[in-house]
Amino acid sequence: MSTIRGTGPGTADAPSPDDALHEAAALSDRDVPPPHGAPSDGPMLAADGTPLKKSLARALRLQKTRALMLIAPLLIFVLISFIVPIGQMLWRSVENDIVAQTLPHTVQELAGWDSAANELPxxxxxxxxxxxxxxxxxAKSHTKLGTRLNYEQTGMSSLFRQSGRxxxxxxxxxxxxxxxxxxxxxxxxxxxxxxxxxxxxxxxxxxxxxxxxxxxxxxxxxxxxxxxxxxxxxxxxxxxxxxxxxxxxxxxxxxxxxxxxxxxxxxxxxxxxxxxxxxxxxxxxxxxxxxxxxxxxxxxxxxxxxxxxTDAFAEIDEDWVVAEPWRTIQTHARNVTPGYFLNAVDMRLTPDGAAAQPEDKQILIRLFQRTLVMSLVIMGSCILLGYPIAYLLANLPMRTANILLILVLLPFWTSLLVRTSAWKVMLQQQGVINDTLVWLGLVADESRLVMINNQFGTIVAMTHILLPFMILPMYSVMQTIPPSYVRAAKSLGATNWTAFWRVYFPQSVPGIGAGSILVFILAIGYYITPEIVGGTKGVFISNRIAYHISSSLNWGLAAALGTILLAVVLLLYWCYDKIVGIDNVKLG
Amino acid sequence: MESTLMKTKALMLTTAAALVAGPALAGSHMASEMTIVSWGGAYSKSQLNAYHNPYSEMTGTTIINDDSSAEAVAKLRAMNEAGNVTWDVVDVVAADAIRLCDEGLALEIDPDTQLAAAPDGTSAADDFGDLLVSDCFIPQIVYSTTFGYRTDMVGDTPPTSVCAVFDTDAYPGKRSLEKRPINNMEWALMCDGVAKENVYDVLETSEGQDRALAKLDTIKDDVIWWSAGADTPQLLADGEVVMGSTYNGRLFSVIEEQNQPVAMLWDAQVFDLDGWIIPTGLSPEREARALDYIMFATDTQRLADQAKYISYGPARMSSAPLVGMHAELGIDMAPHMPTDPNNAANTLLYNYEFWADYRDDIDAKFQAWLAQ
Incomplete structure (x- = not known):
């Protein structure tokens, strides 16, 4: 450990190569007499005569390069398979050069046209x-443009396809x-x-x-x-x-x-x-x-x-001699558009700026809200169900705990699709639970409970599927809580409840925090389970993203929705860090 | 600046495609291998028996099956943007073929030179007739989306009209409908008193769309919405629903192969087409082989052969008389074809043009209505 510890910046508990550098910096700043024979007014020199600061920096650089080389494969992998696709998604949500690229001269000519005047160009x-x-x-790219513009104005797709012919x-x-x-x-x-x-x-x-x-x-x-x-x-x-x-x-x-x-x-x-x-x-x-x-x-x-x-286009299709398609082309001619983001929040880009979608087409905001609320509910039910199990696991003898742990992990090893389908069999009206209830006489045959294809079904199935993600962090944190604390509290006269609530529970909070973040972030992006058991009221925003990726091919809107989802998660993470503090989260 | 941007973009796209098309990339293309994409299950099996095996025997080509047809459009777009198309022939529904053709992702086919003529010399263009709904699309089968009902849950008067779906008094119980506007909107309007030939004129207007949704609203609480073709057969077999819509081939297997108490309600069945496209961007030799396969697999005999294994109607007129017995059950297949005159008394044809334009718009309204 350094002799001038505490004077230089960034001195930590353990020695690090950086310490030496800081020491060198501190030394040269403070004009301390150098340890070995260099002139006292010049910079401190290393054995080979170069300034110590420089030679240290070189040694460190070498070390850092080597470290960087070691992590390079992982870094490149993460960059290519994670950062770059995310960047691409962000870019796609605003990219819109197809209009200006396909119709370069038209876009130029249209720039001078006043779309508000209700006249033809x-x-x-x-x-x-x-x-x-x-x-x-x-070049067969007019239909592609038609598809793009059809997102904004219904009918453009066939207008372009037929006109091209x-x-x-x-x-x-x-x-x-x-x-x-x-x-x-x-x-x-x-x-x-x-x-x-x-x-x-x-x-x-x-x-x-x-x-x-x-x-x-x-x-x-x-x-x-x-x-x-x-x-x-x-x-x-x-x-x-x-x-x-x-x-x-x-x-x-x-x-x-x-x-x-x-x-x-x-x-x-x-x-x-x-x-x-x-x-x-x-x-x-x-x-x-x-x-x-x-x-x-x-x-x-x-x-x-x-x-x-003008007459020629009128002959091709009457729809060309109304202002509407031209307005659409003009409005969406810019290379970078906020249009997809507006669509993602139930608005649209019009010649007069942003406007709300017609009420009967507003769905995405509602889905965002539902996704957040239901993810919170799922997180909450995971905490309620997971905490006792984790507590039990942590406080049972090792042998029994291991068997229980396998039971927790067993569904974890089963395919997601199988688990979700199993819930279908359990919850449907002619399913196991309803049959049992009818057999017991608790429910009449004609009024069987509706437990699937609604929010209830989604919450039950997703709670089950995400439960291990809650239990495991809780368990590993609880294992590290020494039982002597609770015993000490009890010996000082605390009741069982006080000992648990005032002594044990606060120490297990980091586990709850870690589990909650995991479950919530996983839940918010869930797709397949809501699709299968969610019916109409239990689907999430991800189902809409999937629709736009694979069915409507509106990748721009899908990217905008994904970007918003990402931003919401980051925002919540930031809030969590401010309120709870991310340092308080422990995964083990 | 621009070129850096383009390079970055290319890199990004490669990554995206690599992720999307990962499994497909694994199979490298050797000279005698081709990847054919289809729907999987009983349908792929019928193609294997009717097309792939005979073609492999004839030419020595190894055919690799990929069951990705459900995501074909999105995956093809990603592959195309990355400049690495790993599929040779893709089975898609006609609506997807039109999208792919519009996007320039599917090869245009000249039916007269690139498809086989009928045995009697009729040109392929005439033999397929109106079913050639896109320049890029080679139809294979006609299937229909229609209703099946539980015979033990409808009392003494089995339904004969599609409007039974909207009649919860006469036929109480849940119904299953597809979780998308297509077909449901048409049925709703027809049962709301709109004549069949006017359905799309009405559906074009905002009022017409509201009207269809209002009709669907009357049974909203009684509907289980499906998104996979296997859902309705399962729901019918479990007795979860009294009636439900799905593809006719799925109902055939519930009725004839699994012997469930289910019957077909052919009324107002909606015809749709399924067939092949060849992706653009293939190397010349792969393209030539894909075309050669298509020429073989869509000839009159091959299309008729497929009907031995699954109850979908062959798309060629000249194939219809050749449809025989089911290969395993030994029953006559003709009465189970959606195109059989007894079944086709009242039919609709999927309106590709209309739905290509209105799909996104109506879907947004439909989903908003569902979420209410």
Missing amino acids: PEPVFEAMYFDMFIAAE KLDDLGKDYQKAFKAIDGDWSKGEAWFELMSGAADAPRAADVAAAQARNVATLIDTPIAARDGFAPSQEIADLLPLTARAYTAMAMFMQFEDGDDPAGEKPWETLYPALLRDLETADVSAYAGPRAGMLQTLAAARGDIEQISF
């Missing part, structure tokens, strides 16, 4: 939607009209020549880069823009919409299908795009490849029906 929004949706449908029709009509003017308009090669421009023409790198980004997120593969198609700068300036649509198509073909766009049938989107461009573009001065074909088309443009994307 302007034509450019419909135009952007057509091109976004077309490529999304090619009908979207081709619009372009087909124009394709025919173009073909009638010049047969080359339906050939991939002609389009490729037109869009590429002359071989040495400058490329529109910004268009290529923007489309590479969009296509890459849609097909979920990274794309380097320089490897893909880029239109000539002249064409990109002259026909911006067409250049955009063509570049997207070309990149999709190149990177998703591995095809050469020049050899493939062009997409139907190109025709409406070119028609829209020709409304403003003056192509008479253009001299690049296929200029003649383009100019003939521009001249014959009057024969082709004017294009209106």
Whole structure:
């Protein structure tokens, strides 16, 4: 033990490597004469001449690294299998980039639309939607978005699914009209020549880069823009919409299908795009490849029906020409959303901010409350049932105690599902308990007790299942309480009750605390038992989480519910620490 | 920043998938192995006898069974996000197939080139007809959700209409219904006087949903809600309920195999489909083998063979005449098929489109109503 113990910071009862460091620090601070021959005004030096503080720090660092290496496998395991998934769950509860990734241009156009004005979005929004949706449908990600938006507005799922199918029709009509003017308009090669421009023409790198980004997120593969198609700068300036649509198509073909766009049938989107461009573009001065074909088309443009994307969408589905779906898209376009958390507390995100869910859909808050209350009840009944058993175990001779302990542990070794199903057999109306009661004449045959598929059933089954988690910590704490204390109390004149309540019980409280935390935290996340015996009024929030994970696939909401549950547990743990003190908890 | 984020995300997803798909990962994919996912129990056994064994004999492929169909959608999504799909062919109900197709998790199938034609040359598309409810889905069986009742608990007038479920005066006792809105809402409306063809128009509206729930409210105290298909057969066998809904194949085994005093009430049975999907993201050779298996397992004879082992109707029209005797009981299977004309006098077809849209919305209301 150190000679200057008590002067440095952090001196504990036992010597530790840190003590030495603190001593060194204390020594250098306090200007104590060094023990061996170094000059008294300089820092204390080790045998090899380096300052003692430094050399100690190095030795300690080495030790710490070695310790860290020893626990590294466990640390990495915990990190990968526990911390990371929890982090992922937290992130999922707010992540919402699917809308902006699937409909990038639409989201941009919609940003300027005033959803409160009760009008349809302007034509450019419909135009952007057509091109976004077309490529999304090619990548088969429009239905995914439909599923996502259906969580917010019922009917979006089929709206997106059906629209994706009908979207081709619009372009087909124009394709025919173009073909009638010049047969080359339906050939991939002609389009490729037109869009590429002359071989040495400058490329529109910004268009290529923007489309590479969009296509890459849609097909979920990274794309380097320089490897893909880029239109000539002249064409990109002259026909911006067409250049955009063509570049997207070309990149999709190149990177998703591995095809050469020049050899493939062009997409139907190109025709409406070119028609829209020709409304403003003056192509008479253009001299690049296929200029003649383009100019003939521009001249014959009057024969082709004017294009209106709004009307086209109205034809695809009437639901597009009401404001509601657009409002939903606009509201949920942000990349990070509070929407799932609002849903988790029976609210929802509207264009005007957060609002309460309709009353007949409010269920989650109630389930949270029920989960907490019932977990407390289960914890309470575990304490009441477990304490006498633990007391008995701790105070019986070893031999008998061991046999009893096996009886406590036996159900622990049985499958959870078996134990829960056994309660079903016991508690149901034609079950063992009811049969016995009827046989004894305590209950009439036609008024058998309802003991399952309700809260009672859940409490009984879960108390039974969680009881060992209460008994074991209590037992191990009670074993350490010396019987002489109670004897001393009695010899001083205490009654049995006083001796127990004033002397024994306070010493067993840490066991109750440990058991309570264990049981409560386990109970709050229970899923399978409430599902089987809980009926409708005995189910927990976890059952809802399971529904959203495996049935509705609303993982964002499930993650938000899980995050709230985690936060509640941590909060309760913190409260417990403040009130009881976590140091008072003993597991053995 | 973005790329770090993406890397972290990929790592997270791998972890999640590894946890979700842990058991499946253990079986590595050798050249002649394929993992087929199904529901387990008697149903998997019927597939083993009708499809797997003959296919293994023919090709030498080892088939590994995984009974994970109940969580197939969630697991496939996790596997896909992690980029490691370990399943080759998955058996799912049609509603799940539509979800998987919507999410891009199931392969689109061209029935004319990738499925076998009927023996008389009818193309697969015509042979399956309307049952091809999704581009990714190859139907296998038609099953129905219908009611069974205890013959010894209904007195002298056994029920003939589904509305007996709502008539607690004539048929006192508990009933078991599935703990979800699908089917129950339709039955409630039909017994509340809505014509069958208008059910979904009514159910689309908030008032219609309230109306259905109000009808269900009249028997709420008499209902035991089930979530596993085996619950109702057990409750019927125990005499816990006087009648209950479940899948017709489960009732068949209660009646014919276990000889319980239970009878079928085929009225207003709801047809649903079960079939195969092939996950996306398989390597080309695994995909080719999965397609080869599907081609074999969904041909006319194979579908008819399955009906020897379980009382579900084959999805191909051309299979119906080939349905014969039960392999073990030796009874004629045709009268036990949900599609038999005597049983199919009044039927509903599961409305996939409607429930894909309204499921979450109505489910929230239904659960809130249940919790009250």
